[in-house]
Amino acid sequence: MNDNTNFLIEHNKRQSKDFLSPDQVQKREDYQRQHKTDVMITKCMDGRVNVPVITGIPMGVFAPYRSMGAVFDIGSPGFAPHVRGFYEHVRGRRIKEGEANGIVINTYHFSKGSRERGCKGFGFDTERACKCTKLLRGDFEEVYGKAHAHVYPVCVGVETDEDALVIHGEGKTLDVSEHLGYSEEDFRRELRLMFPDMKDVVLEDLLPLVVGNRAHVEKVKKEHKPIVELDHRESTIAVGRGFDWLHLVNHALIVGTFNVDWLHEVSVAAHIVHENLKREPELAAKGATLIASAPYRKPGVDAAVSRQKAMSMARAAWARVKKNEPGLLENFKLELLVGTLDRNTMLMDWIDVDPESFE
Ligand SMILES: [Zn+2]
Numbered sequence: 001m002n003d004n005t006n007f008l009i010e011h012n013k014r015q016s017k018d019f020l021s022p023d024q025v026q027k028r029e030d031y032q033r034q035h036k037t038d039v040m041i042t043k044c045m046d047g048r049v050n051v052p053v054i055t056g057i058p059m060g061v062f063a064p065y066r067s068m069g070a071v072f073d074i075g076s077p078g079f080a081p082h083v084r085g086f087y088e089h090v091r092g093r094r095i096k097e098g099e100a101n102g103i104v105i106n107t108y109h110f111s112k113g114s115r116e117r118g119c120k121g122f123g124f125d126t127e128r129a130c131k132c133t134k135l136l137r138g139d140f141e142e143v144y145g146k147a148h149a150h151v152y153p154v155c156v157g158v159e160t161d162e163d164a165l166v167i168h169g170e171g172k173t174l175d176v177s178e179h180l181g182y183s184e185e186d187f188r189r190e191l192r193l194m195f196p197d198m199k200d201v202v203l204e205d206l207l208p209l210v211v212g213n214r215a216h217v218e219k220v221k222k223e224h225k226p227i228v229e230l231d232h233r234e235s236t237i238a239v240g241r242g243f244d245w246l247h248l249v250n251h252a253l254i255v256g257t258f259n260v261d262w263l264h265e266v267s268v269a270a271h272i273v274h275e276n277l278k279r280e281p282e283l284a285a286k287g288a289t290l291i292a293s294a295p296y297r298k299p300g301v302d303a304a305v306s307r308q309k310a311m312s313m314a315r316a317a318w319a320r321v322k323k324n325e326p327g328l329l330e331n332f333k334l335e336l337l338v339g340t341l342d343r344n345t346m347l348m349d350w351i352d353v354d355p356e357s358f359e
Helices: 003-019 022-034 051-055 080-097 126-144 184-194 200-223 262-279 281-286 301-324 326-331
Strands: 038-044 063-067 102-110 151-159 164-169 172-175 236-240 252-255 288-296 334-342 347-351
Touching: 003 022, 003 281, 003 288, 003 334, 003 347, 038 080, 051 164, 051 200, 063 252, 080 102, 080 126, 080 151, 102 126, 102 200, 126 151, 164 184, 164 200, 172 184, 184 200, 236 262, 236 301, 252 262, 262 281, 262 288, 262 301, 262 326, 288 301, 301 326, 301 334, 301 347
Parallel strands: 038 063, 038 102, 102 151, 236 252, 236 288, 288 334
Antiparallel strands: 151 164, 164 172, 334 347
């Protein structure tokens, strides 16, 4: 097993242990008791966009979805069930509990220090990335309703040099990095102006992301991240869902299966990893890993279906890397990890698979 694969397995164990620790369970429960709005986040495969890390919100609270450039096709067979599922979940809670809401956070990313540290998926064209995310937000409004009765979609930029959020509201944009002196009350007032039709209860659940981000940006500014750390350094290609535990900035490119041609995104991710390894001998020495994962909540059928899903994705992704990025396999030690994630424990159940058997 190469060092990278070994690290991933151990990291998952550590994260699961932390996730289940009394302190974390209490922190998560306290957060969720106070903030009941369900949050779905669409983001780029780029590992630098790590919303729980940059907002300080506990792991396992948000429902993350990743694709190349954060481009999502709501009508694609891979994404449509999730779009419907999120709404049905909120609606179900509404019927049961009387009041329930959802926020969809549609993100794009960019770097203020250098155009080339922006989104590779958009050829570093931030304007196009932002426009595309606004269109996606419009698509969500189209299906969830423009009155925002149950679910409110919001477009958010992530500036990856300082990890700052840029919230796009009605005719106004709020860049957290420019308001580090703001109090919670100041941010509340700003958000109220930016989202005049947002319910108070929803606004109160959007607020902790902004306030948490302000604290994180302050920390990042003090730390003075070296420039090399700001660029792509990923050596892991992660396919599927259930990567909350991965929780590391710049380590993995995560590809969901939320567009018709998701395998194309796998080849792009493989190409980026290949280039990273060629450029950095230190990364190359540790090797690279392709992970395929599917999460489940219940034992039995739910878990068994996830197992099949993970295997299918692994087979297809491995074949695509072999075909489109053969150098990654020939010149470096690329390994395959396939597993299912138990959502209740965040522990991966790894399946013993030999990619040679795929032929
Ligand atoms: Zn990107």
